[in-house]
Amino acid sequence: MIKSQFYLDPEIAFLNHGSFGACPKPIFEHYQYWQRELEKNPVRFIQKELGGHLKKSKEALSKYIHCDAKDFFFTPNPTTAINTVMRSIALQAGDEILTTNHEYGAMDRTWHYYCKKSGAQYIRQNISLPIISKEQILEQFWSGYTSKTKVVFLNQISSATALIFPVKEICEKARSLGLITIIDGAHVPGHIDLNITELNPDYYTGTLHKWMLAPKGCSFLYVRKELQDSLDPLVVSWGYESVAPGESRFLDYHEQQGTRDIAAFLTAPAAIEFLKTNHWSEQSQKCKQTILEIYADFCQLVGTEPICPISSEFLGQMCSIPIKTQKPLELKELLYNQYKIEIPVMQIDHGFFIRISWNAYNEASDLDRLKNALIQIRATTGLLS
Numbered sequence: 340m341i342k343s344q345f346y347l348d349p350e351i352a353f354l355n356h357g358s359f360g361a362c363p364k365p366i367f368e369h370y371q372y373w374q375r376e377l378e379k380n381p382v383r384f385i386q387k388e389l390g391g392h393l394k395k396s397k398e399a400l401s402k403y404i405h406c407d408a409k410d411f412f413f414t415p416n417p418t419t420a421i422n423t424v425m426r427s428i429a430l431q432a433g434d435e436i437l438t439t440n441h442e443y444g445a446m447d448r449t450w451h452y453y454c455k456k457s458g459a460q461y462i463r464q465n466i467s468l469p470i471i472s473k474e475q476i477l478e479q480f481w482s483g484y485t486s487k488t489k490v491v492f493l494n495q496i497s498s499a500t501a502l503i504f505p506v507k508e509i510c511e512k513a514r515s516l517g518l519i520t521i522i523d524g525a526h527v528p529g530h531i532d533l534n535i536t537e538l539n540p541d542y543y544t545g546t547l548h549k550w551m552l553a554p555k556g557c558s559f560l561y562v563r564k565e566l567q568d569s570l571d572p573l574v575v576s577w578g579y580e581s582v583a584p585g586e587s588r589f590l591d592y593h594e595q596q597g598t599r600d601i602a603a604f605l606t607a608p609a610a611i612e613f614l615k616t617n618h619w620s621e622q623s624q625k626c627k628q629t630i631l632e633i634y635a636d637f638c639q640l641v642g643t644e645p646i647c648p649i650s651s652e653f654l655g656q657m658c659s660i661p662i663k664t665q666k667p668l669e670l671k672e673l674l675y676n677q678y679k680i681e682i683p684v685m686q687i688d689h690g691f692f693i694r695i696s697w698n699a700y701n702e703a704s705d706l707d708r709l710k711n712a713l714i715q716i717r718a719t720t721g722l723l724s
Contacts, residue, residue: 341617342700351675352705354682356696357498357526357657360549369609370554373602385598390585392605393594399608400559404528404545406535409586411561412593413604417525418445420544420560423573423593424521425453428490432458436490437483437518439466439504440688441497446523450492460487468661468689470647473505480509490519496526499685501657501694502647503531510540525549525558529614530623531655535561542566548603550656553610557603562589572596622699626656629697633706634658637695640713641723646689659685659692663724667691670722678712680705 344363347353353361362370373392377384394408401408414420430436436450440463450461464483466476480493491513495506506522513520521542527533529550535543543561547553562570567589572579578595585591614620631649638645643661647653662684664670671684685692695709717723 340700341622342702344617345700347700350679352678352680352682352701352708354680354695354697354701354705354709356698357501357549357694358683358696359555360546360552361698361700362548362554363552363613366552366606366609366613367554370602370606373605374600377600377602389601393601396605396607399611400547403551403607403611404533404535404559404561405537406561407564409590410564410567411559412590413601414544414558414560415556416558417523417544417546418449419573420542420558421446421449421521421523423560423570424542424562425449426573427569427571428519430457430459430489433487434459434489435462435485435487436460436492437462437464437480437488438492439464439480439494439497441466441500441502441504442492442494443498443523443525446492446494459489462488463688465688468500468646469644470502470653472648473508473652476505477508481512484516488516488518490521492521492523494523494525496524496530496655496657498526499659499687499692499694500646500689501654501659503653503655506540507538510538514539526655526657529619547607547610551607551610552613553606554603557606560593617699619699623656626697626699626701627651627654630654630656630658630695633695634660637693637710637713640710641693641717646692656698657694657696659694661689662691662693664691664722666722670716673716673720673722674709674712678708680709680712682709 345361347361397408454461462483464480466479493504493506493509496503510520520540522540524543524545526549528545541563545559547557548555572592574596576596578591581591634645634649637660641662646661667684667686674680674682683694685694
């Protein structure tokens with residue numbers, strides 16, 4: 340069984356891969372291998388060997404996400420990546436960042452912080468639910484554009500609503516308007532096809548520790564070549580005005596940032612090999628088909644409707660079920676404590692959602708458990724109306 344390759348608690352129906360991922364045993368062991376290699380001789384590993392290992396890992400990932408290995412660097416998470424970008428773009432008071440009201444909460448907070456400092460405005464354009472078509476998203480998004488718009492910020496897959504957004508079309512139009520494009524692809528690598536060269540954003544961040552199954556703390560930030568010299572390091576360290584500069588000041592600035600455990604960064608080749616060996620592309624397609632098959636049924640079960648057309652244009656290995664509740668935290672805790680189901684209860688402007696993540700280690704019994712739990716909760720508590 341595939342689940343035996345993971346450390347996941349067998350007593351728990353784990354329907355929340357989307358939050359922090361889950362790392363298979365072979366990849367996690369590879370992660371620990373690099374930690375041990377570091378400890379054998381920390382000085383030599385960090386000062387002499389690390390650069391070569393990092394280069395190999397980046398070259399493997401560059402082929403997977405389709406961009407030049409010299410155009411990105413690893414970060415612990417997308418929040419770190421966006422903070423790096425945010426602090427380097429020179430926005431003035433009154434400038435606008437155009438986004439949606441489907442963005443990840445940490446990103447909203449990041450931009451609110453920046454806007455308080457700079458006087459820029461963070462425009463959360465309403466993308467109404469239910470989604471009718473891609474054209475609806477594009478029309479509603481661009482209706483927020485004004486002469487003051489300088490930046491477009493967008494998640495490619497929404498955390499709360501699990502919707503796939505038409506990022507390619509938005510990047511194309513933004514470029515024609517001379518706007519900066521910053522894409523949060525936290526849920527994308529290993530989940531849906533990613534070709535950064537084709538998307539052609541200015542900045543793109545994604546994780547390996549979600550759907551690529553790498554250990555926690557492994558993400559990346561891609562930066563268009565023309566913008567690399569203008570990106571300041573979030574942490575100023577040895578790479579800044581280096582006495583032994585490498586071939587890229589961009590990488591010197593962002594990869595030489597003091598002592599830290601970057602073993603997770605070195606697991607990209609092992610993660611990609613695991614996905615290949617275990618035919619994860621085929622596994623992913625089966626999972627996506629399951630999501631399409633169950634979505635309407637779960638909505639009907641709780642008395643709501645799907646928030647988008649049930650197709651691969653909008654849904655991957657996650658779906659968000661609208662629910663009617665006044666006590667989302669209590670509902671989440673009840674699902675875990677009484678029914679042993681790990682699943683998030685999400686909230687955005689549009690209301691509350693239970694988000695199902697479905698991966699190859701999941702079994703039909705996980706869905707049966709969730710279904711029976713929701714039926715009982717509706718019948719016996721006031722947590723679902």
